[in-house]
Amino acid sequence: MRGVQQLLENGSGVLNHIPLPMMLTANDAKVLWWSEDAEKAFGYKADEIVGKYFPFGESSETLQTKCNQVLQCENSLRFENFILQSKQGESVHTSAVLYPITIGNQHYVMFTFEIDNINYNASAHELESFKLGIDETFMVTHLDIDGLITYANTLFLKSSKWTPKRVIGKSFWKLFPEESAEKVVDPIWLELKSHRVWQGSVEKLTKDGETYWVDMIAIPVLSANDELLYISILEKDITEKKRLQIHLEQIAYVDPETGLMSRHRLENIVSGLIAEGRHFSFIFLDIDKFYTLKDMHDEDSETTLLLEFANRMKLYFQDSSIARVGEDKFVVLTPLSDWFIQGFLSYLKQYPIYIRNKAIPISISGGITRYPEDQLTFSQLMNASSAIINKVKQEGGGNIVSLSKANHLALSKKTMIEKRLIEALHHKDLTVMFQPQVDLSTGKIDTVEALVRWEDAVLGTVSPNELIPIAEETGMIHDIGSFMLEKACEQAALWAENDMPMKVSVNTSIREFRDKDMVKKIRQTLEKFDCPARLLQIEITEKFALEAESDQSIIRQMVQLQKDGIVFILDDFGTGYASFRYMQLLPISCLKIDQSFISGILKQEKLKKLVRGMIQFGKSMDIRVFAEGVETKEQFDLLTELGCDAIQGYYISRPVVASEIGELYK
Ligand code: C2E
Ligand code: CA
Numbered sequence: 001m002r003g004v005q006q007l008l009e010n011g012s013g014v015l016n017h018i019p020l021p022m023m024l025t026a027n028d029a030k031v032l033w034w035s036e037d038a039e040k041a042f043g044y045k046a047d048e049i050v051g052k053y054f055p056f057g058e059s060s061e062t063l064q065t066k067c068n069q070v071l072q073c074e075n076s077l078r079f080e081n082f083i084l085q086s087k088q089g090e091s092v093h094t095s096a097v098l099y100p101i102t103i104g105n106q107h108y109v110m111f112t113f114e115i116d117n118i119n120y121n122a123s124a125h126e127l128e129s130f131k132l133g134i135d136e137t138f139m140v141t142h143l144d145i146d147g148l149i150t151y152a153n154t155l156f157l158k159s160s161k162w163t164p165k166r167v168i169g170k171s172f173w174k175l176f177p178e179e180s181a182e183k184v185v186d187p188i189w190l191e192l193k194s195h196r197v198w199q200g201s202v203e204k205l206t207k208d209g210e211t212y213w214v215d216m217i218a219i220p221v222l223s224a225n226d227e228l229l230y231i232s233i234l235e236k237d238i239t240e241k242k243r244l245q246i247h248l249e250q251i252a253y254v255d256p257e258t259g260l261m262s263r264h265r266l267e268n269i270v271s272g273l274i275a276e277g278r279h280f281s282f283i284f285l286d287i288d289k290f291y292t293l294k295d296m297h298d299e300d301s302e303t304t305l306l307l308e309f310a311n312r313m314k315l316y317f318q319d320s321s322i323a324r325v326g327e328d329k330f331v332v333l334t335p336l337s338d339w340f341i342q343g344f345l346s347y348l349k350q351y352p353i354y355i356r357n358k359a360i361p362i363s364i365s366g367g368i369t370r371y372p373e374d375q376l377t378f379s380q381l382m383n384a385s386s387a388i389i390n391k392v393k394q395e396g397g398g399n400i401v402s403l404s405k406a407n408h409l410a411l412s413k414k415t416m417i418e419k420r421l422i423e424a425l426h427h428k429d430l431t432v433m434f435q436p437q438v439d440l441s442t443g444k445i446d447t448v449e450a451l452v453r454w455e456d457a458v459l460g461t462v463s464p465n466e467l468i469p470i471a472e473e474t475g476m477i478h479d480i481g482s483f484m485l486e487k488a489c490e491q492a493a494l495w496a497e498n499d500m501p502m503k504v505s506v507n508t509s510i511r512e513f514r515d516k517d518m519v520k521k522i523r524q525t526l527e528k529f530d531c532p533a534r535l536l537q538i539e540i541t542e543k544f545a546l547e548a549e550s551d552q553s554i555i556r557q558m559v560q561l562q563k564d565g566i567v568f569i570l571d572d573f574g575t576g577y578a579s580f581r582y583m584q585l586l587p588i589s590c591l592k593i594d595q596s597f598i599s600g601i602l603k604q605e606k607l608k609k610l611v612r613g614m615i616q617f618g619k620s621m622d623i624r625v626f627a628e629g630v631e632t633k634e635q636f637d638l639l640t641e642l643g644c645d646a647i648q649g650y651y652i653s654r655p656v657v658a659s660e661i662g663e664l665y666k
């Protein structure tokens, strides 16, 4: 035995370099040495094997017979079809070559196993092409078990600006912003060390300290006996997408021009206050004749005016919540009394806004509505306050009036509308106008949007902006919706019959989709007029989308309709809360950038950038992007250049009656 001890002491290092599983046995097949590759191939550690009989597969008798054969003929022998059992219980097919070894007068047998891998060559090739594909698509890095980088591919080096020399041996933590070490990197590392795959989006640092975003998958690679060998990380750069997302989220919460909160944020805060049962005044402020002021000055002065006005509000109302809800419209929430609020008028006189050293006289109109004394919901507070403002303006503006003192006159218009609308619906006094939309890839009008119109004998023209919120509140929106749907299908079928296939887009409110029979209603209407589903499009707003996102039955109805061939369009894009989640949950195929972005697109570089971003965002999600409110050739040309898919607006045509669409189509 001494001889073999020596052989192993001096030789096992070398023997271990032979890339085959090997074992040395005495002539009775008891194991004396077990190579590192054998550990890997069969899962047994040397100390579990050495000194024992061959523990797997073949019985020790048959092995012993084989050993004797080899020793007798004093020549190596090859045995095919050795089926062995690994520690994990798997059958390993091998061929074994047995070598007789004699040291002194002791006889030993050295086994080398060739693991029988019929597919070995093919799979190596497959593996190679797979690896190549990954290499071309992902940034790839490998980490050792201490988190030090051992490999980085070209794509990684390119994005991270590291050189291979510098990055190899660097710690994983160095690739992230310092602040995220504890919150982000440690948890990832913990997962990996627990042999779990980690996946998600993270912010990283280039060598120069610039941040970039990636989608990352980190895979712990384990040995046959479950030891962590190394970690392979695949990443994809998503910086552009992320920047846009952050930007869109910001617009949703903050008005980019003034830094005041957005309408969406305001609505959240009001809901919060109501939920807590707090009393407050809801003040709606509107700068009088803002448009004439605008015309008198250039864009810079206009911005100064806005910013200065926002500042005055912040200084005067201090800790109150202040939001910008329209170009020249603001809302302040405060627990303070009416006389303090009205004092803002004198404050403005005392601290006028100067533009080019000239004091600009600013007059504002305001309406104060109290919660819970006057109104109970956000939209009621909003409507009531703006109704007061209309009345204040009719009387010349320059005043802030509270609801209790506005003797409810303005509100009575709402009551009138409600009453007259019931009759109008009964007599089918509503009409429909159609506004064409040009597809920029063909230059042709292929879609029209149906817009409701109401001319009342007593009230005069009631604009949809006044009509729709009231109809939504009272539930009459269902009747308006049905009426518009019928008209749209009837007209689309008629045009199709006359060789003028024209898609018709209708506006819907979330309340209509709360009706569980919406799908049935739409299918029946299509059938009634023999209108193909592909000619009908449905426009929903971001607010609708946000509410629908959490309502399975609405999503289900939308998906059913989409399967029928109906296209959904996200209207007024950019004004509400743009969320990636609902964009993925809801079957939306197009988005319409809101007019407010288009109107200033030529004057404001910021808006142009934003619109460009929205178009790219749409493209990246495979969604067609439209623009509406396009009034001039310059806007039309710019949007074409930015890659917009279709355009709607006065530049193409105002909303017109159905017969005029035929003329325009020619
Ligand atoms: P919307 O869906 O954003 O419709 C576009 C509005 O912009 C229409 O106002 C249209 O006349 C106007 N418009 C179109 N091109 C231009 C342009 O180049 N410049 C300007 N300044 N305006 C343009 P309209 O008809 O007063 O409708 C207002 C809103 O009322 C609509 O906004 C829509 O949200 C709602 N609405 C209209 N009809 C219906 C309806 O049948 N059902 C529902 N639920 N809502 C409707
Ligand atoms: Ca619309």
Ligand code: CA
Residues within 6 Å of the ligand: 571, 572, 592, 594, 595, 628
């Ligand atoms: Ca719109």
